Amino acid sequence: MQDTTIVNNTFDFGTITTPVNDWLNSFMPQWLTTTVECVAVGVGLLLVYALLALFYIYFERKVCAFFQCRLGPNRVGPWGLLQSFADMFKILIKELIELRHIDKFLFALAPYLVIIASMLCFACLPWGNGLQIIDFNIGIFFLIACSSIGVLGILLAGWSSNNKFTLIGALRSGAQMVSYELSIGLCIVTMVCLAGTMSITGIVEAQTDTWFIFKGHIAALIAFIIYMIAGTAETNRGPFDLPEAESELTAGYHTEYSGIHFGFFYLAEYLNLFIVSGVATLLFFGGWMPLHISGWDGFNMVMDYIPTPIWFIGKAVALSFIIIWFKWTFPRLRIDQLLSLEWKYLLPINLFNLVLMVALITLGLTL
Amino acid sequence: MANLQEKIAKQFAGTPIAVDNSGMPQLTVENGAWHDTALVLRDTIGMDYLVTIVGIDRGETLGCIYYMMSSTTGETCSVRVDAVPDRETPHIPSVADVWRIAEIYEREVYDFYGIIFIGNQDMRRLFLNIDWKGYPLRKDYNDDPALNPVSTENERQSDNTDVYSLDENGKVVKKERAIFQPDDFVVNIGPQHPATHGVLRFRTAVDGETIKKIDVYMGYIHRGVEKLCESLQYPQTLHFMDRLDYFSAQNYHHGLALLYEKAAGIEVPRRAQVIRVMMDELSRIASHCLFMGTYCMDLGATTMLFYTLRVREQILDIFEKTCGARMTFNYPCIGGVMQDLHPDFVKDVKELLAVIPANIKEYNKIFTGNVIAKNRMEGVGVLSKEDAISYGVTGPSGRASGWACDIRKLLPYSIYSELDFEEITRTEGDSMARFKVRLDEIEQSARILEQLVDNIPDGDYCAKVPKVLKLPQGEWFQMVEGCRGVFGVYLNSDGGNKPYRLKLATPCIALAAVVDHITTGNKIADLITIGGSLDYIVPDMDR
Numbered sequence: 001m002q003d004t005t006i007v008n009n010t011f012d013f014g015t016i017t018t019p020v021n022d023w024l025n026s027f028m029p030q031w032l033t034t035t036v037e038c039v040a041v042g043v044g045l046l047l048v049y050a051l052l053a054l055f056y057i058y059f060e061r062k063v064c065a066f067f068q069c070r071l072g073p074n075r076v077g078p079w080g081l082l083q084s085f086a087d088m089f090k091i092l093i094k095e096l097i098e099l100r101h102i103d104k105f106l107f108a109l110a111p112y113l114v115i116i117a118s119m120l121c122f123a124c125l126p127w128g129n130g131l132q133i134i135d136f137n138i139g140i141f142f143l144i145a146c147s148s149i150g151v152l153g154i155l156l157a158g159w160s161s162n163n164k165f166t167l168i169g170a171l172r173s174g175a176q177m178v179s180y181e182l183s184i185g186l187c188i189v190t191m192v193c194l195a196g197t198m199s200i201t202g203i204v205e206a207q208t209d210t211w212f213i214f215k216g217h218i219a220a221l222i223a224f225i226i227y228m229i230a231g232t233a234e235t236n237r238g239p240f241d242l243p244e245a246e247s248e249l250t251a252g253y254h255t256e257y258s259g260i261h262f263g264f265f266y267l268a269e270y271l272n273l274f275i276v277s278g279v280a281t282l283l284f285f286g287g288w289m290p291l292h293i294s295g296w297d298g299f300n301m302v303m304d305y306i307p308t309p310i311w312f313i314g315k316a317v318a319l320s321f322i323i324i325w326f327k328w329t330f331p332r333l334r335i336d337q338l339l340s341l342e343w344k345y346l347l348p349i350n351l352f353n354l355v356l357m358v359a360l361i362t363l364g365l366t367l
Numbered sequence: 368m369a370n371l372q373e374k375i376a377k378q379f380a381g382t383p384i385a386v387d388n389s390g391m392p393q394l395t396v397e398n399g400a401w402h403d404t405a406l407v408l409r410d411t412i413g414m415d416y417l418v419t420i421v422g423i424d425r426g427e428t429l430g431c432i433y434y435m436m437s438s439t440t441g442e443t444c445s446v447r448v449d450a451v452p453d454r455e456t457p458h459i460p461s462v463a464d465v466w467r468i469a470e471i472y473e474r475e476v477y478d479f480y481g482i483i484f485i486g487n488q489d490m491r492r493l494f495l496n497i498d499w500k501g502y503p504l505r506k507d508y509n510d511d512p513a514l515n516p517v518s519t520e521n522e523r524q525s526d527n528t529d530v531y532s533l534d535e536n537g538k539v540v541k542k543e544r545a546i547f548q549p550d551d552f553v554v555n556i557g558p559q560h561p562a563t564h565g566v567l568r569f570r571t572a573v574d575g576e577t578i579k580k581i582d583v584y585m586g587y588i589h590r591g592v593e594k595l596c597e598s599l600q601y602p603q604t605l606h607f608m609d610r611l612d613y614f615s616a617q618n619y620h621h622g623l624a625l626l627y628e629k630a631a632g633i634e635v636p637r638r639a640q641v642i643r644v645m646m647d648e649l650s651r652i653a654s655h656c657l658f659m660g661t662y663c664m665d666l667g668a669t670t671m672l673f674y675t676l677r678v679r680e681q682i683l684d685i686f687e688k689t690c691g692a693r694m695t696f697n698y699p700c701i702g703g704v705m706q707d708l709h710p711d712f713v714k715d716v717k718e719l720l721a722v723i724p725a726n727i728k729e730y731n732k733i734f735t736g737n738v739i740a741k742n743r744m745e746g747v748g749v750l751s752k753e754d755a756i757s758y759g760v761t762g763p764s765g766r767a768s769g770w771a772c773d774i775r776k777l778l779p780y781s782i783y784s785e786l787d788f789e790e791i792t793r794t795e796g797d798s799m800a801r802f803k804v805r806l807d808e809i810e811q812s813a814r815i816l817e818q819l820v821d822n823i824p825d826g827d828y829c830a831k832v833p834k835v836l837k838l839p840q841g842e843w844f845q846m847v848e849g850c851r852g853v854f855g856v857y858l859n860s861d862g863g864n865k866p867y868r869l870k871l872a873t874p875c876i877a878l879a880a881v882v883d884h885i886t887t888g889n890k891i892a893d894l895i896t897i898g899g900s901l902d903y904i905v906p907d908m909d910r
Contacts, residue, residue: 064669168573168576238667330739331663332668332743335890335892
């Protein structure tokens with residue numbers, strides 16, 4: 001039974017952006033307006049990207065410190081808050097070491113590919129009501145496509161470094177990411193079935209009455225668990241951090257990188273953590289959509305007063321916490337175990353789950 | 368022991384059998400007959416574990432003393448073989464096919480004495496650079512620094528090894544053999560690598576992720592401890608024991624002190640014996656705790672390290688109060704221990720014993736039961752009991768393969784025969800078994816401590832020992848149980864106040880030598896698992 005009485009009363013940021021657009025259009029030609037807007041949005045995005053990465057570095061260090069009976073960074077600034085800024089400046093002013101016997105062009109290109117892939121995905125996320133940056137009718141597929149560029153950067157980095165460790169790391173990474181993208185793709189397809197649309201705004205709005213994790217119950221829960229496992233693998237984080245398993249391959253594909261090039265890999269890794277959590281939020285926890293419970297109108301009103309970007313970022317950070325929790329608890333898998341987990345277990349379960357979801361929808365068993 | 372002597376006398380009628388000062392039968396074997404005798408010793412007499420090969424320079428001749436032990440009864444004997452024909456090209460038949468570990472022990476003797484082992488498939492230097500001039504443990508070695516200057520260039524290295532054989536005229540013929548196949552993809556793991564636990568190097572031939580062959584390359588922190596000992600007085604040599612396996616510093620100190628006391632006929636006061644055993648067991652717990660922490664970190668579970676270090680810190684605090692140091696304690700000395708226990712010792716040990724059971728429960732919860740940990744460790748790096756004996760893999764790693772090789776039970780020393788504890792053995796022989804053996808050994812060590820903590824007798828903590836200790840002429844051998852296996856010490860005294868030859872037979876060299884055998888066919892990640900589970904300490908193998 002769908003309760004159609006729930007309406008979304010959150011503040012639509014479109015009411016700010018549309019007048020600005022109209023005002024710009026009033027004295028500028030269309031192409032110039034678009035250019036100005038793109039630049040403005042791009043700069044804003046870069047800023048948010050950098051700040052979020054810094055936050056995540058601090059967040060992970062603190063969380064893992066508490067897991068390990070330590071205090072974590074506590075010297076630079078109050079509670080060590082400025083530690084990640086200090087680290088960033090250190091990375092910025094570090095020397096880019098020139099290596100001999102490498103493919104210089106590809107070596108320099110690789111970190112940019114990784115960071116561009118991560119930024120494109122970042123722009124697809126549903127930041128808030130009316131704050132969708134890239135939004136078109138196949139939005140979620142565009143996101144998968146972008147995220148796949150990242151593996152190219154990692155393969156290039158490993159290969160062009162002319163180092164056996166990086167090569168093994170890159171090959172592992174290639175095998176791992178290509179495999180786990182299947183799972184992620186199938187999870188997304190499962191949820192797209194439920195949403196009935198591939199547009200990111202459409203998916204969020206389909207969750208006005210209730211989030212998909214509740215709406216799709218069994219099938220959505222299975223998809224969510226698989227997504228979290230595959231997402232952790234996709235970001236190369238523990239227990240799936242084989243491409244950079246430091247006890248085996250020193251640092252895997254980015255062993256030879258230094259300075260800001262290394263920084264790009266580092267930032268991208270943390271941001272991918274956010275993106276994976278963000279997509280999970282979008283697919284299972286309503287993106288920026290506040291928690292609505294049918295019948296509880298007062299509660300729904302209160303929830304709507306919390307700004308939508310806070311909803312989105314809050315949910316994404318909470319999910320990231322789970323992924324960080326994985327990393328600091330579990331030992332690392334071996335490459336053959338990693339691949340058999342995907343191909344022998346996750347993929348068949350996922351295919352079955354897709355059929356289950358379609359059956360639930362056809363029979364009208366969703367909430 | 369008498370039984371063994373009769374058996375040997377019956378088997379080798381006509382061969383001179385002596386008894387060394389430790390009461391161990393010593394056989395002297397003709398150079399040419401050595402290989403056949405070795406086979407008989409192994410198969411008929413049951414001497415299936417080669418403890419060590421001691422190279423020795425007797426002035427006129429060079430030679431070796433082979434110490435061996437029966438893996439079941441703990442009976443030990445030694446065999447003396449002299450190298451022929453002269454000091455220029457001395458050679459001895461190799462027994463690497465009788466005891467697998469002999470291959471690496473023979474390389475060590477070759478490195479230090481230049482004795483060529485005919486038939487050994489890998490006659491390279493073990494610790495020193497391949498272009499080192501001279502054989503440092505020979506008495507006529509020229510230690511002029513100009514001959515072997517400190518190199519500022521990269522170390523020269525070779526992909527070939529030498530194999531020696533005898534031609535029909537009895538002349539030594541050298542043949543080169545490549546270590547790897549020409550199309551092998553060789554990855555260099557170490558010497559600077561997070562998971563080799565020190566500066567150890569594995570040249571690893573891989574096929575994709577699968578390991579085809581490993582060439583273990585040691586000697587990066589070789590300090591020539593045995594050579595240094597020959598120029599130091601007996602009490603001074605004790606200090607090096609802290610710097611071999613620095614986690615079993617107490618046990619190694621204990622071993623060498625026992626040897627000197629046996630040679631000098633010093634009676635150790637009861638109080639000192641109890642203190643020594645308690646320190647041994649404390650360091651065993653500390654060592655196993657560190658093993659678990661670093662091993663889990665090797666497998667990617669970083670958090671476990673901090674949980675195990677919590678217990679280790681507590682033990683180091685106990686050590687610090689009594690010995691004044693958290694590492695390199697230098698605590699046991701000839702005749703007893705350096706100073707009396709700290710007044711808090713009993714209280715602190717009781718506090719430690721109170722927290723250990725809860726901690727072990729926590730370790731099991733966080734790691735042992737974890738499905739990923741099980742997948743990574745179970746069935747990985749299986750070492751059979753026969754191979755463990757043949758490769759001389761002792762300690763917890765040997766016991767995980769089902770070989771009850773605890774010297775505390777086989778040849779009890781100090782007060783161990785009075786104590787009630789179990790020897791932990793498992794049969795699986797895989798990495799998980801090695802992990803679990805150590806976990807259970809912590810409980811057993813705690814049990815020993817419980818029995819002793821309230822029964823530390825009063826009295827002297829050190830016997831009266833002459834200021835300048837001179838040992839009578841003769842040969843002694845002593846074995847103790849370190850944290851990683853059997854630690855044997857051989858002493859040859861010429862009656863002076865310095866050892867004529869002091870050989871330290873450490874367990875870790877065997878642990879590293881077996882890596883190639885049990886990793887072949889596994890994945891690169893398994894090399895880390897297996898290496899971690901063997902728990903070798905590099906200064907212990909390099910010395």
